[in-house]
Amino acid sequence: MLTAFGRAFRTPDLRNKMLFTLGILALFRFGSTVPAPGVNYQHVHDCLIQNKDSSVLALVNLFSGGALLQLTVFALGIMPYITSSIIIQLLVVVIPRLERLKEQGQSGQAKLTQYTRYLTVALAILQATGIVALARSGRLLPCTDSTGAQIDLLYSTSVFRIITLVVTMTAGTAVIMWLGELITDRGIGNGMSLLIFTSIAARFPSQGTDILRSRGTATFIAVLIAGLLIIVGIVFMEQGQRRIPVQYAKRMIGRRMYGGTSTYIPLKVNQAGVIPVIFSSSLLYLPQLLGQVWTSNHTFTNFVAKYFTATDSWTYIGSYALLTMFFTYFYVAITFNPVEVSDNMRKYGGFIPGIRPGRPTAEYLEYVLSRITLPGALYLTAIAVLPILALHFLPGAAAGNNQSFPFGGTSVLILVGVGLDTSKQIESQLMLRNYEGFLR
Amino acid sequence: MTQASEYEGSARRSASSGRGAKRPSFPARVALYNRQVVSELRKVIWPTRNELITYTIVSVVFVAAMVAYVGVLDYGFTKAIFAMFG
Numbered sequence: 001m002l003t004a005f006g007r008a009f010r011t012p013d014l015r016n017k018m019l020f021t022l023g024i025l026a027l028f029r030f031g032s033t034v035p036a037p038g039v040n041y042q043h044v045h046d047c048l049i050q051n052k053d054s055s056v057l058a059l060v061n062l063f064s065g066g067a068l069l070q071l072t073v074f075a076l077g078i079m080p081y082i083t084s085s086i087i088i089q090l091l092v093v094v095i096p097r098l099e100r101l102k103e104q105g106q107s108g109q110a111k112l113t114q115y116t117r118y119l120t121v122a123l124a125i126l127q128a129t130g131i132v133a134l135a136r137s138g139r140l141l142p143c144t145d146s147t148g149a150q151i152d153l154l155y156s157t158s159v160f161r162i163i164t165l166v167v168t169m170t171a172g173t174a175v176i177m178w179l180g181e182l183i184t185d186r187g188i189g190n191g192m193s194l195l196i197f198t199s200i201a202a203r204f205p206s207q208g209t210d211i212l213r214s215r216g217t218a219t220f221i222a223v224l225i226a227g228l229l230i231i232v233g234i235v236f237m238e239q240g241q242r243r244i245p246v247q248y249a250k251r252m253i254g255r256r257m258y259g260g261t262s263t264y265i266p267l268k269v270n271q272a273g274v275i276p277v278i279f280s281s282s283l284l285y286l287p288q289l290l291g292q293v294w295t296s297n298h299t300f301t302n303f304v305a306k307y308f309t310a311t312d313s314w315t316y317i318g319s320y321a322l323l324t325m326f327f328t329y330f331y332v333a334i335t336f337n338p339v340e341v342s343d344n345m346r347k348y349g350g351f352i353p354g355i356r357p358g359r360p361t362a363e364y365l366e367y368v369l370s371r372i373t374l375p376g377a378l379y380l381t382a383i384a385v386l387p388i389l390a391l392h393f394l395p396g397a398a399a400g401n402n403q404s405f406p407f408g409g410t411s412v413l414i415l416v417g418v419g420l421d422t423s424k425q426i427e428s429q430l431m432l433r434n435y436e437g438f439l440r
Numbered sequence: 441m442t443q444a445s446e447y448e449g450s451a452r453r454s455a456s457s458g459r460g461a462k463r464p465s466f467p468a469r470v471a472l473y474n475r476q477v478v479s480e481l482r483k484v485i486w487p488t489r490n491e492l493i494t495y496t497i498v499s500v501v502f503v504a505a506m507v508a509y510v511g512v513l514d515y516g517f518t519k520a521i522f523a524m525f526g
Contacts, residue, residue, distance in 0.1 A: 033517040041525040201507045235495045239487035371480040419502040
């Protein structure tokens with residue numbers, strides 16, 4: 001399978017798609033490095049060195065690939081897009097009008113996508129305002145120069161400059177959204193996941209060297225081995241499937257015989273993929289974001305700081321676990337529709353041996369899916385939460401934000417999950433090409 | 441093979457067969473559910489050793505390649521930006 005990567009580059013069509021994706025990712029990284037107008041790049045650079053990993057926004061910073069604290073054009077990353085797509089998908093279940101739209105098929109789906117985009121822009125404005133306000137008051141990166149005076153991150157705090165900054169960041173988010181959709185449409189893989197993947201990958205080298213420098217070579221190697229073990233575990237769980245046999249009835253159409261084949265429906269143990277983890281961790285940063293709105297001694301801010309910002313507090317771990325479980329079931333429920341699958345099977349003369357077609361089949365699929373998802377949900381939760389717990393109880397563990405730890409469960413899960421998905425897509429596209437070439 | 445034998449335990453059957461039948465207690469239902477989960481889990485096809493190794497290598501290589509690509513890009517961009525603004 002490794003040689004497939006090499007062969008993939010020799011297939012013109014596939015090569016174009018891959019180069020297109022890589023090009024878009026390069027653009028994305030470029031936007032994440034260019035400072036937004038009015039930001040004093042030199043000062044930001046100095047301040048970043050001063051408070052290396054003490055920031056409260058470490059997780060958001062990780063998901064934006066370090067762009068957030070540097071106040072770049074793409075500072076917000078794709079977080080607003082993710083948050084808004086969660087909200088819309090939740091609302092589809094709740095609001096009947098949206099549910100009707102979803103059932104309309106193509107045109108309704110287009111309408112929902114449109115709503116998602118509007119909501120993204122609204123969220124981006126909110127978030128950009130919050131970040132800029134923080135930067136202006138000096139609470140984003142609190143740092144002082146040698147005389148003890150505060151260093152300003154912005155050149156000027158006039159209203160016009162502030163508005164320009166907010167507009168730029170919002171526009172940046174809209175561009176990121178477009179880049180993601182371009183990758184999904186014309187490149188390889190899912191745009192949204194690939195962009196998160198890139199952001200996390202961007203933090204990897206610097207955090208790796210941090211560990212190497214501060215904890216020594218032995219710890220570094222231990223972390224690498226632990227990471228490798230986690231990767232093997234993730235691959236194992238992602239590949240496990242429950243195969244439900246499907247038999248197709250033989251039938252004559254004209255003079256030819258059709259069907260009579262037997263296949264299976266693969267139900268993965270973790271049917272939901274990495275999305276639930278992304279969803280739950282991006283929802284959990286919302287209270288942090290809200291907490292930033294008020295000045296530092298407000299009751300709500302204190303409450304949030306105590307229970308949701310410290311990632312080793314029990315409330316944080318507990319709600320993280322619960323949300324992950326919930327989103328696993330939720331996402332499986334919205335992506336796999338047993339009634340639809342059983343209807344399709346019946347249309348083409350397929351059935352599960354021992355189960356009558358129609359409603360019993362749908363019920364059976366539902367039965368298997370809901371039972372197989374429990375271990376899947378537990379596995380996702382364990383991967384997400386256990387590293388935090390391990391770091392918490394291990395002697396000599398660093399205080400501070402463990403979520404931004406490069407081998408923290410969430411980021412490794414996203415990296416490996418997206419990596420596996422994308423290389424499988426490349427593989428299947430390659431098969432398509434090669435078979436074509438072989439038969440011709 | 442009868443239809444009911446596909447389901448572990450008899451939850452489905454008793455639910456549809458008699459309204460007079462008493463519903464099992466909550467712990468009993470949880471226990472049944474757990475047994476059903478375990479029995480479904482037994483039917484799962486796990487990757488073979490070979491598959492596991494190939495997929496692990498592929499994902500590690502993919503991740504490493506992407507980290508390297510992004511790292512080189514970031515290094516270049518940061519240098520360029522610093523030269524312009526710094």
